[in-house]
Amino acid sequence: MAQLDIRGLAAGYGATPVLRNLSAGPLAEGAVTAMLGPNGSGKSTLLKTLAGLNPPTRGELLLDGEDLARATPARRAERAMYMPQALPRGVHMTVFESVLVAARSGSRGAAGNDMQQAALSAIADLGIAALASRYLDELSGGQKQLASLAQALVRRPRLLLLDEPLSALDLNYQFHVMDVLRRQTRRHRLITLVVLHDLNIALRHADHALLLHGGAIETEGLPARVVTPDTLRRVYGVRARVERCPQGQAQVHVDGLAGA
Ligand SMILES: Nc1ncnc2c1ncn2[C@@H]1O[C@H](COP(=O)(O)OP(=O)(O)OP(=O)(O)O)[C@@H](O)[C@H]1O
Incomplete structure (x- = not known):
């Protein structure tokens, strides 16, 4: 079944539970799902659990019928790409080099020229061709976020997990990035989950929304049905x-x- 299904998920940190019996989905391929909810409601914890960084204590994370919670780290890395809220610092690599490294890590036998082309086109898609030869550790916060998005998108994972990818972006880039995400998600049949605080962006750009509250799903569905007075x-x-x-x-x- 081509989708993500989250069933009866429990996860937390040590003895502190955060997600309690959380079920969501099925989240369809080709759709962008906005993950919404107040501070501390469990959005990052859910993304980290999906990415395998925070193993669940209970439940199933079924990606196309395969339980990610029980997959090997290598298998999970092949299927899911996670972009954290706080980006790594002190990486002395150009934007192009970093996107090429990401392309190589996600490739399955693609030729070198194809990967270079894929890296260049991911950079161009995000509108940052002018930054290709700049060093990551010399970029502004928003520019770094765009470079990280290029690294995530070039991998073309089945499951794309983005934690507040717009937080440092100006109005123009917020719109542009959501537009690129939607197009790439459809074209490559990705399952995309994106944590957003801006509800208007979710209403404008997402196909589906999950609203978390206190570690559980408050409601789920079309953004206009989830975001109500x-x-x-x-x-x-x-x-x-x-x-x-x-x-x-x-x-x-x-x-x-x-x-x-
Ligand atoms: N490493 C950690 N150790 C212990 N508790 C944590 C840890 N990370 C998060 N928490 C707790 O888990 C709960 C959920 O946090 P989480 O980061 O998932 O929320 P969030 O919805 O992403 O919030 P925000 O919108 O503020 O980023 C919070 O109560 C938080 O304090």
């Missing part, structure tokens, strides 16, 4: 409206804190 009050504690702008796009307007 009711869920915003219950989960984020705000009074908000979700209204369509004149162009028809749903947008969140926060009027104040719930109870204020």
